[in-house]
Amino acid sequence: MTAEFELDRDTRVVREGDAFVAEISGGWSIGTAPNGGYLAAILVRAMAEVSPLPDPFSTTVHYVRTATPGPASVTVESIRVGHRHSTFAARLVQGGIEVARAISTFGALDSLEGPTVVPLAAPDLQTPDACVSGRPGPTSVLPIAQRVDMRIPRGEASWTEGAKSGRSELCGWVRFADHRPVDPLALLFFADAFPPPVLNLDEAAASWVPTLELTVHLRRRPSPGWIRGRFRTRALIGGYLDEDGELWDDRGELVAMSRQLARLQRA
């Protein structure tokens, strides 16, 4: 029996009657709350069990209650199954209560046919070895930091270095601590794994930045190796913030884009 990677083990879904059962791990949490990208990966794995097409092109998750480590179930509804695209909804339920709702449209990355033009350039970062190692975070209790190998250039997570930069952007490298290969599921998770760039603002004295809604667009199948992330908050308004993300693979190709709406929350 081959060893299973941590993300695959902790997002496993098993069909039982009309639903899938899952076990939410405490190993991917920010403080005590399971990370939103991790929960998205569970929801997408359940939808992938039903989808005839392999790749989640666009996934949106609304987080309506804080999930807790322990048993959960996922129910999947087919909205439309088509030749080119198939769309599903999924509910993540704990103790009879819904904690998250997703919609995802699947397609096949390997059969794209149209033109390609990417005006953007990949972020030009110091090598991973020249960066600060470890996932910086708003709290000292970060189980998720044990699961990812994150490298952040000095100055990008300024709130961990004393003086805030006032610039709500953040770039860095990420891969799995257990060397799990990158794939679309990994990108969904990485889209919400970096610390929030809004914490670089003096005005953002939050201890936690819970996500209300996360959308991830999968654009290309990633090549093996490090993933580079670039994240930016363009507007913090009344405590609510957008966070825009780009993920780039080892060849320097854009592989995913994300957008979330989140809220500053004090402890």
Added chain:
Amino acid sequence: MTAEFELDRDTRVVREGDAFVAEISGGWSIGTAPNGGYLAAILVRAMAEVSPLPDPFSTTVHYVRTATPGPASVTVESIRVGHRHSTFAARLVQGGIEVARAISTFGALDSLEGPTVVPLAAPDLQTPDACVSGRPGPTSVLPIAQRVDMRIPRGEASWTEGAKSGRSELCGWVRFADHRPVDPLALLFFADAFPPPVLNLDEAAASWVPTLELTVHLRRRPSPGWIRGRFRTRALIGGYLDEDGELWDDRGELVAMSRQLARLQRA
């Protein structure tokens, strides 16, 4: 009886048993297809009928089939009704077939309490009177163009002027042709009303750019007057494209942000 504005008349939903009935107008179409932002407005109006909170903070719609002008029904499901946020799903159905699925989290814009920092500046545009009047588009049949008063600075919609700019961005002004005031529903519609900036690329020889998924974040209640839009496609990959939007009100305040995944389609 006061006259009803076109958008309000054409997004009206009437409760009948467990569902709402609606009539999809042909007046908001791109070619023969009802515009995605218009359909989003119908879905949000039905959810607003059920929501105790007034404002759709984050709305995602997946368009799974092309809608057609004519009768439709909307069913709304409450996912969670809370004090600060309430989340709903809604299905748009025609002839027993689902054409679009939405999720929306509502809140109250007038009770935001946290800090505000907006590093972005509003687009600096020529005055509306100095711009090209009318909504430019990929086809000559654009019913939607009669419903909006759109003003685009010269060069922004370069494909309508002979030589493509190669720059997948587009800015412009918009308001309703019938002078309907702007409000959150209007912003949902405007987020998908501008022509696609991807058409400024030489490689984008599409006649139609259908939206797979549209997400709109409502950030502030808009002041009366013109809305400025700034739209950008960062990556066209295998015929699929993101489109990022910002909407700014007459005071120069950011009022909404959008992101969509769309696909180039030849006639």
